[in-house]
Amino acid sequence: xxxxxxxxxxxxxxxxxxxxxxxxxxxxxxxxxxxxxxxxxxxxxxxxxxxxxxxxxxxxxxxxxxxxxxxxxxxxxxxxxxxxxxxxxxxxxxxxxxxxxxxxxxxxxxxxxxxxxxxxxxxxxxxxxxxxxxxxxxxxxxxxxxxxxxxxxxxxxxxxxxxxxxxxxxxxxxxxxxxxxxxxxxxxxxxxxxxxxxxxxxxxxxxxxxxxxxxxxxxxxxxxxxxxxxxxxxxxxxxxxxxxxxxxxxxxxxxxxxxxxxxxxxxxxxxxxxxxxxxxxxxxxxxxxxxxxxxxxxxxxxxxxxxxxxxxxxxxxxxxxxxxxxxxxxxxxxxxxxxxxxxxxxxxxxxxxxxxxxxxxxxxxxxxxxxxxxxxxxx
Amino acid sequence: xxxxxxxxxxxxxxxxxxxxxxxxxxxxxxxxxxxxxxxxxxxxxxxxxxxxxxxxxxxxxxxxxxxxxxxxxxxxxxxxxxxxxxxxxxxxxxxxxxxxxxxxxxxxxxxxxxxxxxxxxxxxxxxxxxxxxxxxxxxxxxxxxxxxxxxxxxxxxxxxxxxxxxxxxxxxxxxxxxxxxxxxxxxxxxxxxxxxxxxxxxxxxxxxxxxxxxxxxxxxxxxxxxxxxxxxxxxxxxxxxxxxxxxxxxxxxxxxxxxxxxxxxxxxxxxxxxxxxxxxxxxxxxxxxxxxxxxxxxxxxxxxxxxxxxxxxxxxxxxx
Numbered sequence: 001x002x003x004x005x006x007x008x009x010x011x012x013x014x015x016x017x018x019x020x021x022x023x024x025x026x027x028x029x030x031x032x033x034x035x036x037x038x039x040x041x042x043x044x045x046x047x048x049x050x051x052x053x054x055x056x057x058x059x060x061x062x063x064x065x066x067x068x069x070x071x072x073x074x075x076x077x078x079x080x081x082x083x084x085x086x087x088x089x090x091x092x093x094x095x096x097x098x099x100x101x102x103x104x105x106x107x108x109x110x111x112x113x114x115x116x117x118x119x120x121x122x123x124x125x126x127x128x129x130x131x132x133x134x135x136x137x138x139x140x141x142x143x144x145x146x147x148x149x150x151x152x153x154x155x156x157x158x159x160x161x162x163x164x165x166x167x168x169x170x171x172x173x174x175x176x177x178x179x180x181x182x183x184x185x186x187x188x189x190x191x192x193x194x195x196x197x198x199x200x201x202x203x204x205x206x207x208x209x210x211x212x213x214x215x216x217x218x219x220x221x222x223x224x225x226x227x228x229x230x231x232x233x234x235x236x237x238x239x240x241x242x243x244x245x246x247x248x249x250x251x252x253x254x255x256x257x258x259x260x261x262x263x264x265x266x267x268x269x270x271x272x273x274x275x276x277x278x279x280x281x282x283x284x285x286x287x288x289x290x291x292x293x294x295x296x297x298x299x300x301x302x303x304x305x306x307x308x309x310x311x312x313x314x315x316x317x318x319x320x321x322x323x324x325x326x327x328x329x330x331x332x333x334x335x336x337x338x339x340x341x342x343x344x345x346x347x348x349x350x351x352x353x354x355x356x357x358x359x360x361x362x363x364x365x366x367x368x369x370x371x372x373x374x375x376x377x378x379x
Numbered sequence: 380x381x382x383x384x385x386x387x388x389x390x391x392x393x394x395x396x397x398x399x400x401x402x403x404x405x406x407x408x409x410x411x412x413x414x415x416x417x418x419x420x421x422x423x424x425x426x427x428x429x430x431x432x433x434x435x436x437x438x439x440x441x442x443x444x445x446x447x448x449x450x451x452x453x454x455x456x457x458x459x460x461x462x463x464x465x466x467x468x469x470x471x472x473x474x475x476x477x478x479x480x481x482x483x484x485x486x487x488x489x490x491x492x493x494x495x496x497x498x499x500x501x502x503x504x505x506x507x508x509x510x511x512x513x514x515x516x517x518x519x520x521x522x523x524x525x526x527x528x529x530x531x532x533x534x535x536x537x538x539x540x541x542x543x544x545x546x547x548x549x550x551x552x553x554x555x556x557x558x559x560x561x562x563x564x565x566x567x568x569x570x571x572x573x574x575x576x577x578x579x580x581x582x583x584x585x586x587x588x589x590x591x592x593x594x595x596x597x598x599x600x601x602x603x604x605x606x607x608x609x610x611x612x613x614x615x616x617x618x619x620x621x622x623x624x625x626x627x628x629x630x631x632x633x634x635x636x637x638x639x640x641x642x643x644x645x646x647x648x649x650x651x652x653x654x655x656x657x658x659x660x661x662x663x664x665x666x667x668x669x670x671x672x673x674x675x676x677x678x679x680x681x682x683x684x685x686x687x688x689x690x691x692x693x694x695x696x697x698x699x
Contacts, residue, residue: 007486008483011482016472016475020474213468214471214472215470216466220436220459220464
């Protein structure tokens with residue numbers, strides 16, 4: 001390994017990145033765009049769910065219940081209609097996700113039997129939102145029902161304490177206290193950015209030399225295959241680390257995601273992940289000697305598993321067992337797990353020993369394979 | 380002939396196969412220090428393949444190749460420090476400045492930092508690119524690009540220089556300048572391999588290897604090769620119409636070969652004196668006007684036409 005040749009190679013590659021508008025766009029604009037698009041676009045929270053109401057009774061009691069819905073941040077009561085047909089139309093045309101029907105005998109039943117049904121219709125097209133709105137609606141109604149009960153007991157002159165059998169759950173949420181899905185997703189986006197930028201840029205690097213005919217000259221010089229690989233990847237490694245820093249700054253200062261871990265652990269794991277990504281991109285570029293094909297395949301083998309199987313947005317615990325087994329092979333899984341832990345839990349490298357080891361093993365194996373991928377002959 | 384100690388390249392029984400296709404077929408030759416060795420032949424003759432094998436870019440299928448004392452088949456990397464190579468296609472970086480290209484290759488060849496600056500300046504003046512050091516290489520004209528590529532290939536002062544069709548697509552003026560540079564190299568003891576399909580350029584070489592379809596057809600100095608045609612004599616015929624004249628001549632007794640050269644015919648005959656009398660009469664009798672017919676000195680192109688013709692005759696027909 002000659003430092004002179006290594007530096008010459010890195011320097012040349014760096015000049016080429018800086019001078020190529022396409023590479024610059026990928027290196028600088030892509031991370032920002034991805035952070036913004038995914039940071040704002042992917043939200044698993046349901047807030048301001050649009051609600052239509054069909055209040056058949058229009059009594060004081062029914063209005064009291066509806067007020068609860070109006071007061072909830074989860075619901076946005078948009079309109080009151082006067083028929084099921086209108087409700088059906090509103091759901092069909094996506095004007096509301098949830099409809100509440102209060103029967104004409106609501107208050108009478110409540111008074112006479114102490115039991116009154118209320119109908120809630122949920123648009124189940126998007127199961128996630130449907131589940132959430134169902135849950136929120138139940139909660140709102142349960143609270144109302146508890147208050148009605150409470151008032152009744154008071155009016156009967158019974159002491160509140162007499163209503164026994166009440167177990168109160170005192171929930172404390174750790175790490176993502178506000179249950180913001182953004183806090184859960186954004187750390188994972190860093191992995192997506194690394195996979196996208198790293199794989200895209202490196203997949204072009206060797207293919208470009210073949211396409212432009214500069215490879216033959218390169219091969220006729222004394223440079224060794226590992227010098228070609230390292231010399232070419234060092235600039236991309238630096239670009240990747242800079243992008244990681246950019247993502248970190250945006251996530252903390254722009255999106256307000258808490259960062260509780262140490263910078264050292266963040267950059268150490270990012271470096272390992274980058275080695276894997278760059279090594280894969282390089283090997284693809286060596287194997288497929290044209291830029292378009294190489295970049296397509298690079299995206300397929302890095303971005304796809306990272307976005308679907310890393311658990312960045314789609315929790316691995318909820319995947320079917322077979323798919324869950326596959327995720328153990330996806331290197332991004334370990335990185336995403338570590339990132340989320342560093343951001344939200346602030347745990348150190350020690351607590352993440354297994355994941356760190358898996359990532360390090362991946363980096364070592366891919367790195368080794370990459371040094372062997374490039375051969376200095378034309379045939 | 381110089382003695383063995385001065386041999387810088389020795390190729391013996393070299394065969395290169397790509398699948399079932401034999402691109403280079405039992406080629407043997409030697410090159411001596413400071414010699415300009417020309418590879419001559421049509422496209423697909425195997426010139427580039429031989430040069431790439433000598434540079435260690437392709438592995439020989441059979442035979443031994445010793446370049447600068449290194450067995451290239453066994454140690455393709457070992458030869459790299461001793462050689463400079465200019466591939467057929469321009470292969471410097473168009474998006475790098477002239478000086479950046481030079482600095483890059485100086486680095487790759489491991490030229491000592493202390494002397495790299497001087498070498499780069501020399502290369503720039505050799506290419507005549509003073510004042511253009513910071514131009515993007517892609518913006519240079521063809522001749523300048525070629526000379527810059529040569530400058531890059533010489534940065535580490537190689538003993539042997541391989542130039543694969545260095546002047547293709549370059550204007551005649553620049554070709555001339557380029558050959559002056561090549562002669563300068565050989566004067567300094569650098570062995571130069573040049574492949575070309577320009578016959579006129581072949582005359583600038585010390586020795587020539589004529590290749591056709593992967594085989595060496597003939598080898599020697601330009602005068603030696605021309606002498607090969609001296610079996611018989613060569614006549615230049617200007618006739619009207621040319622095509623008919625060619626057909627008639629190719630079948631005539633006493634005519635070994637006839638070929639079109641520009642707007643006239645080169646006719647190889649067994650006996651010049653007889654032919655000068657009989658051919659015009661015969662052509663006139665078949666309705667072809669013979670404007671002039673005179674003996675000429677054989678060019679290398681004639682040599683090539685003759686030798687390639689003999690080779691295909693041996694192989695059974697001009698085209699497989």
